[in-house]
Amino acid sequence: MATRRSFLGTASAVGAATLLTNGQAFAAEDATALAAVTEREARDSILAVNAGMRSHYAALKAELIKQLSPVMVVQNDNKGGRFTLIHGGKQEAVQPVSEIFEMAKSIAHVPLGIFSVLAAYLGEKVPNVPNAARIDPHDLAMVSMKTGTGWITPLLEYQKTLGVAKGNLKDAALPAGLTKSCDELLNKANIFIDAAVKTKTFDMKSYQDFAKAAFANVGINMEHASAAQIAGVQALLKKWRAQIGEAAWADLYVGVLSQWTTSVLNQNTIIIKPHMNAKKVDTHLIDFPTTSPPADPVFTVLDNIARIVQDNIAAELVFVSDTVIANALKGKQDLLSTEILEQLEKPLSAASATPAAFATTGAAAMTCPVTGRTVAQV
Incomplete structure (x- = not known):
């Protein structure tokens, strides 16, 4: 053939x-x-x-990627962030935040640490709390997968860790107000743990009473952590701005890596934003939510910014006849989203209709960020 x-x-x-x-x-x-x-x-x-x-x-x-400059890569971490500046073919990495940040947050996390030990044993305790209506019962069932008193040993081990930290507070050279707050919080945790272990049981009321009592101390600790982070990051930004000059700083791209759960109102993004070119900050300060820290954070940010930069140029030169599609390519909108929204505006066929059990009236609508088109969710 x-x-x-x-x-x-x-x-x-x-x-x-x-x-x-x-x-x-x-x-x-x-x-x-x-x-x-x-x-x-x-x-x-x-x-x-x-x-x-x-x-x-x-x-x-x-x-x-080889041409990108200047770029700042921010890796959010337990120490307040690792900052890397790429400019003129060179890289400089700094951890600018005082250790006060990490220590203040460490003690502020004690209520969550205790909860993490007890969570798997919550069983039917949670439905009796005042805010039970805000808790998804299916989520609760997946978290509470154990019964018995298996929580006692890990809780006692955690209590030992808290005790050592409490005994060493005076030698840690913390600000006086932070030392006092940490001491009070650790005392409250110790009282709760002693009571739970002594009776070999716990209830959510006693835990919530402890958490409420500790909340004021958590707030004080977060004040100290925030102040340390702001001071460290702002000092670094001032130094780097003077180092590369105003002309280069005006074109600075900043990529901030963070976990999805902290990607909105990310602390370093908030601090950095006022120091950038106001005309470009909305397009040049970019949050990259991740599930876990990438193996090569700097390359990950550079790779994504390179994609953004070349898409910005392609959008205006390839889709010159359609600014809506050009805007989509320049942003986070998928190019097919406009067409999909248009098709979803049509009545659903019987075969594709949403099952009645999940249909809701007055459900939230989905709006395209570029065109403003809105389609009601079913």
Whole structure:
């Protein structure tokens, strides 16, 4: 059977030229040639077009990464953040926040530490608390997977850790107000643990009473942690701004890596924002929520910023006839979202209708951030 290659290969030079310039003749003969191609081969040849695009896109991005400057990479961590400045082909990494930040937060986390020991043994205790209506019973059932008194040993071990910290507070050179707050919080935790271990039981009322009593101390500790972070980060920003100059600083890109659970109103993002070019901060200060710290945080941020930068240029030059799609490519909106929103505005067919058990009236609507189109959720 003839294939496209054998068909064209056996044609004379003149004949081939005629076929390639005569649409009707070529279409008729080519139909026979294409019949020898399997559906999988045909589809793969179509998919190869996108694979080629992605290959060239990746090559452009790899070269662009080398040109990115200035860029600041912020890795949020337990120490207040690791900051890396990329400028003029050089990198400088600094951990600018005082250790006061980490120590203040460490003691503030004691109520959560105790909860984490007890959580798996909550059982049917939670439904009796005043705010039970705010708790998803299915979530609670998944967290509370154990019964018995298996919580006693780990709680006693944690209590020993708290005791050592309490005994060493006076030698840690903390501010007086922070020392006092930490001491009070640790005392309250010790009283709760002693009572629970003595009776070999606990209830949510006693835990919540402890948590409420400790809340004022948690607040004091967070004040000290925040002050330490602000002072450290602001001092570094001032230093780096003077170091690279106002012209470069005006074009600074900042990528902040954080876990999804802390990615909104992220502390370092809040501190950095007022120090950036007001005209560019909305596009140049970028939060990258992650599930866990990447193996190479600096490369991860540079790779994503390179994608953003080249998409910004592509958006205006490729989609010159459609600013809506151009804006989508320049932002976080998927290019198909506008079309999907338009199609979802049409009545659902019986086959695709949402099951009645999950349908709600007056459900929240989904609005496209670029076009403003709104589709009611079902």
